[in-house]
Amino acid sequence: MLHTVNKSSFERNSLQSCLNTIDDSSVILLIEDGVISAAKNTKSPMLADLAAQGRVFALQGDVEARGISSKVADNIKLVDYAGFVDLVVEHGTAVSWL
Amino acid sequence: MKISIQINEGPYQHQASDTAYQFAKAAIAKGHEIFRVFFYHDGVDNASRFTIPPQDDRNVVNQWAELDIKNADGEPELVVCVAAALRRGMLDEGEASKNGIDGNNIHPAFRISGLGQLIEAGIQSDRLVVFGD
Amino acid sequence: MATKKFMYLNRKAPYGTVYALESLEVVLIAAAFEQDVSLAFIDDGVYQIVEGQNPEGIGMKNFSKTYHALGDYDIKQLFVSAESLEERGLSIDDLMPLVWEDEDEDWAEKPSIQVVSNAELTKLMSDQDVCLSF
Numbered sequence: 001m002l003h004t005v006n007k008s009s010f011e012r013n014s015l016q017s018c019l020n021t022i023d024d025s026s027v028i029l030l031i032e033d034g035v036i037s038a039a040k041n042t043k044s045p046m047l048a049d050l051a052a053q054g055r056v057f058a059l060q061g062d063v064e065a066r067g068i069s070s071k072v073a074d075n076i077k078l079v080d081y082a083g084f085v086d087l088v089v090e091h092g093t094a095v096s097w098l
Numbered sequence: 099m100k101i102s103i104q105i106n107e108g109p110y111q112h113q114a115s116d117t118a119y120q121f122a123k124a125a126i127a128k129g130h131e132i133f134r135v136f137f138y139h140d141g142v143d144n145a146s147r148f149t150i151p152p153q154d155d156r157n158v159v160n161q162w163a164e165l166d167i168k169n170a171d172g173e174p175e176l177v178v179c180v181a182a183a184l185r186r187g188m189l190d191e192g193e194a195s196k197n198g199i200d201g202n203n204i205h206p207a208f209r210i211s212g213l214g215q216l217i218e219a220g221i222q223s224d225r226l227v228v229f230g231d
Numbered sequence: 232m233a234t235k236k237f238m239y240l241n242r243k244a245p246y247g248t249v250y251a252l253e254s255l256e257v258v259l260i261a262a263a264f265e266q267d268v269s270l271a272f273i274d275d276g277v278y279q280i281v282e283g284q285n286p287e288g289i290g291m292k293n294f295s296k297t298y299h300a301l302g303d304y305d306i307k308q309l310f311v312s313a314e315s316l317e318e319r320g321l322s323i324d325d326l327m328p329l330v331w332e333d334e335d336e337d338w339a340e341k342p343s344i345q346v347v348s349n350a351e352l353t354k355l356m357s358d359q360d361v362c363l364s365f
Contacts, residue, residue, distance in 0.1 A: 106364075106365065138257075139250065181256060212260070213256060213260040213261075214264070216260075217237075217257070217260060217261045217264045220237060220363070221233065221235055221266065221361075226362075228362075228363060228364045230365070
C-alpha cells in the first residue's frame with residue numbers, strides 16, 4: 001500500500017496514526033505540509049526507522065516550496081509528481097491520512 | 099492503468115486540489131487514464147465558473163477544465179457531488195431550474211451527479227487516490 | 232459487477248467539520264452497490280459513534296441516529312481502534328449499540344462494532360482494494 005500524509009507531525013497526528021497501522025511492505029509519501037516531517041534534526045524523528053529501510057518518500061515540489069530542500073533526511077527519497085504516480089501504480093491501494 | 103481521484107477541499111484555501119491536479123496531469127503524461135475526478139465536500143467549489151483569481155495566480159478551475167477529462171460518450175468526468183454542491187450553492191442549469199434559482203455556476207467542463215459515481219469510480223478504477231485536508 | 236473491498240476511514244469528530252456527516256452519506260449510497268464495505272473509526276473519528284450526541288444546542292441535525300440504519304443496509308463491519316478509544320478515556324460502552332440482523336440465524340441481532348487493536352487494523356487495511364478518507 002501507499003500511505004500519503006499531508007500534515008506536519010507538529011500540527012496533527014496523521015503521521016503517527018499512519019505509522020500505527022502501516023504494514024511491513026507499505027511505503028509512505030509525504031506531500032503538502034507533510035514534508036515538514038521529512039526534515040532531519042527535528043525533535044520528532046518518527047520516520048527514522050522506515051526511512052532507513054528506504055520506505056519514505058517526499059514530494060520534491062512541496063519540499064522546495066517550503067524551503068527545506070537542504071534539510072531533508074538523507075534516506076528520504078524525493079519524487080516529482082510523475083514519481084508520485086509511479087508509487088500509486090506500484091504499491092496498490094492508496095490510503096490518505098487526512 | 100485506470101486511476102480515479104477524490105477531492106475533498108475547495109480551491110485556494112487548501113493545496114488538495116492543486117496537488118490532485120499536478121498528480122492527474124503527471125498520470126496522463128505517463129499514459130494512464132484518469133477515469134474520473136470526483137469533487138466532494140468543499141471540493142465542489144472547484145467547479146465554479148465564476149472563479150476570478152488575480153492575474154498572476156493560477157486559475158485552479160480552468161486548469162481542471164483544460165485537462166478535458168471526458169469519457170467515451172464525450173461527457174465530462176470531472177464530477178461534482180450533487181448533494182454536496184446544492185448544500186454549498188453550486189448549481190448547474192438543471193438544478194437551478196428545478197429549485198427555482200435564477201442562475202447557475204457550474205463550469206461546462208464539469209458535471210453534477212450523485213455519490214454513486216464515487217463508488218463506481220472505486221469499482222471501475224485500478225486505483226482511487228483521495229486528496230483533502 | 233466485480234466486488235471490491237471498500238474501507239471508509241473516519242478520523243474526525245462530528246459537528247466541528249462536515250466530514251463525518253458527508254462520509255456517512257457516501258456509506259449509505261455505497262450500500263446499494265453490494266460491495267464489501269467496512270468502516271474504520273480511528274483517532275477523533277471514534278466520537279462519530281459515541282452514544283448520547285445532542286447537537287440541539289448548536290442548531291445542527293442529529294445525524295448520529297442514522298448509524299443505527301447501517302445494519303439494515305447490510306453494513307455490519309464497523310472497526311473501532313482500541314488505542315484511540317483508550318487514549319480518549321472511552322470504552323465500547325460509550326458507543327452506540329449498533330447491530331445488524333443475521334437472516335441465517337432467525338434475524339438475531341448481532342453487534343456491528345468491533346473494537347480492534349492497531350495490529351488488527353493494520354491487517355484489515357492491507358486487505359482493502361479501495362480506501363476512502365474523509
